[in-house]
Amino acid sequence: MRVFVTGGAGFIGSHTLVQLMRKGADVLSYDNYCNSSPEALSRVKRLAQSDLAIVEGDICDPGALERAMGDFKPDAVIHFAGLKAVGESAEKPLTYYKNNIAGSIALLEVMNKIGCSKIVFSSSATVYDPDKPFPFTEDTPLKAASTYGRTKHFIEDIIRDWSAATPGSSAAVLRYFNPVGAHASGDIGEDPVGIPNNLLPYISRVAQGSLKELQVFGDCYDTADGTGARDYIHVEDLAGAHLAALEYIAGAKGCETFNIGTGTATTVLAMIRAFEAATEQSVPYRITGPRAGDVSTTVANPSKAEQVLGWKAEHDIEAMCRSVWNWQVRNPNGYRTPE
Template identity: 45%
Template structure:
């Protein structure tokens, strides 16, 4: 039995490869390398001591998907592949609906053609939109405020409809909060190509001298210090949630054939709290400046994680100090990320 990991050369995907391989699973990675580097899979092999099967392909190519699923006799899919920058999705919505929604549709069609009926989907807390209450539970109303979040919610609905149509299907919808951190080895970590879309890479680029200062978008929110509050989760905890979700799918009944689970810590940290924590971990000064609020940003967003503990026996275990320490370890060991990789 082999598990197909789409987008497996990316930040979260590469960490997922390590976790699944160390748990004894056979995997194959499918990635078009548009936002990732093949070097990450070489590092996965270094960490695990096992080679990684890799197929370069796009999830919108259904024929290639079917070819790969049959070639490796895949029995399940962990689906990371897609575009993920909120701002970019606002500027280029068609790209996001094409890649994230149509790509997922073609993946599911290929799975159906090949008799593969288990999938773990990389969704996002952005599907909730403006919080009506905190912490966010899985039954909180959804209302994405950007095309990225809309694309994730559309795929979620496709999975629910498919599950309702045929009892063979088994799905886990995992709604991520804010992944940070890196593998403790420092061999794999977040390697943004171009301008980062998340807070932590901006902080690290100030710490290592690539940027002069960190722009904080708004310091007048109704939060502990006026800056935005988010739920940050260590990437290793996050991918452990995927392994737990996979295990749960193997014994899932028809009542939970399509489960939706938040993956977060349940604790919110402000931008300034993140900056101070990273200064302690790196022993570097992070210079900040205040800018105007960004349209669409909310004051605070953090998860209720009790459903994850009940349904897949998972809780996040790594705290903020470890998130920052592991991130800085990765940055120090890889000051240029994977830029020396020609792929």
Template identity: 45%
Template sequence: MNILLTGGTGYIGSHTAVVLAQAGHKVILFDNLCNSSNEVVGRLEKIVGKKIDFAEGDVRDTALLIEVMRTHQIEAVIHFAGLKAVGQSVADPILYFANNVQGTISLLQAMQQLQIKTFIFSSSATVYGEPVYLPYDEVHPTKPINPYGDSKLQVEIILRDLAQSDAQWKIACLRYFNPVGAHDSGLIGDDPNGIPGNLMPYLSRVAAGTLKYLNVFGKDYDTRDGTGERDYIHVVDLAEGHMAALDFLNKHAGLHVVNLGTGKPASVLECVRAFEKACGKPLPIEFAPRRDGDLPIYYAKADLAKQLFGWTAQRSLDKMCESAWYFEQMHNK
């Protein structure tokens, strides 16, 4: 298939591009490079051994999307393009609704015009909000506690209504938990611009000495060791989940909302210890107050992904840390 990946040079998009290209699909990357680099394209070409097409642009540019999709005869779209920092969304909600909601509407309008009706959406476990029960399953109530989560849920509602309006649409909303780690080649990984907002790339930079210490936000949560617990999933497992979802959509129309996680939470301190094991040295940490919008614990019930897609996460926390550290070393030679 010819598949457009919006946000394709980003962290999850680039790893999914590898999995799809190695399976024989033709991937076309579309990205405005606001939180990534076009250098990723060359690295992807090294990994897969063939040319990868890239178009620079913003998903709110409907006319450009139509031109790119028509030129490359796109048959399916995987939509990764979106902003994802919770704190930034609280500070600037309009920015988040413009990028994440308006951008998706623009993309769907372009797809409708060209009668392309296979769509995978990069959603998030943040749509669930405060847990009514754990683990989160796909029927858990949705009540986000920050504008980032609100923006993801608004897109899900749009997709629900779109699927109800036209039975030809084949849509998967994949609710991610916490993607971490990197490709085994060390050529691509989580490399955000500026100071990382997520745990694993921050730990990588502390281990490399480019950041002095890790701030651990909160040590008095009702968890195993007082620090927040999250369901961390290796980014390659997540990428493989997208290909499994695409294979499923080829045979099933309608909207399908599915968690992609491991079902096994790890605390911040457990991640620090695993990373220390990977890099072979102690990492300095300092405790800081809790952040607004952070939950004490959340993790997935991932049974539906196995049932529908035949997919389960395979890679351990140790593997996540080892691959992230290898990427940091390769990337900063």
């Protein structure tokens, strides 16, 4: 299978590339590196012991997309590319709407032009109404609490409408819960530009000493210890879900949605304790006010993915913490060369 991967150099994209290439897929990574590094792709090739096509480009550039996809002629697309910081999306809503939604429309239009009708889309659990009972199923009502989540919700609807209007098309929408972890080798991992927006990269940098302390946003939520609770999933499990989704859409028609999580929620303070236990490192923290767009708890009911895709998460919280610390120790500056 020939697979066109947008955002291939990113955190989830790079881990998925390794698994795809090890399965023998022909892959093209299309990325503008706004929140990633070309170095990740060099390491992907080394880990997979295989080569891949690489094009630097923006999903909001239809001409560049058409040239790359027209030359490559993919059988399917995995669409990771997009801006993803909840807090930033509240500050820059137009940037998020323009990049995420307009870029996805451009991608679908080019897919139509070149005759590619199969796509796996990287969505998010932030599309769900946080006031509804959890664990969330795929039928839980949607009401995103952030601009970022709304972009994902809109793109889901666009893909669903595109699929209904495109004969022979097949789409899998994967609603991620909270991806964490790193490759067992420690060669690829999460490397956000600037101050991390996600919990475990921030924790690991505090443990390393490059950040003073962790800010815990709120301790008055309706959870075991008052801090926000999330369904954390190891990135290697998440990458495996994409391979299962690709296999599914190869023989399916229409658009289906799948929760990709573990079914278990872990609070921020519990994650700090788990990280300290797994790594024997201290993580200083300070409680601050809640962050705009954050919710109390998100946790998946992932049974549909297990029943339909034959996929199930395998890594626990301890494995997630160990792999993150291994990545951090081996790459204290991420993919960047120390100054």
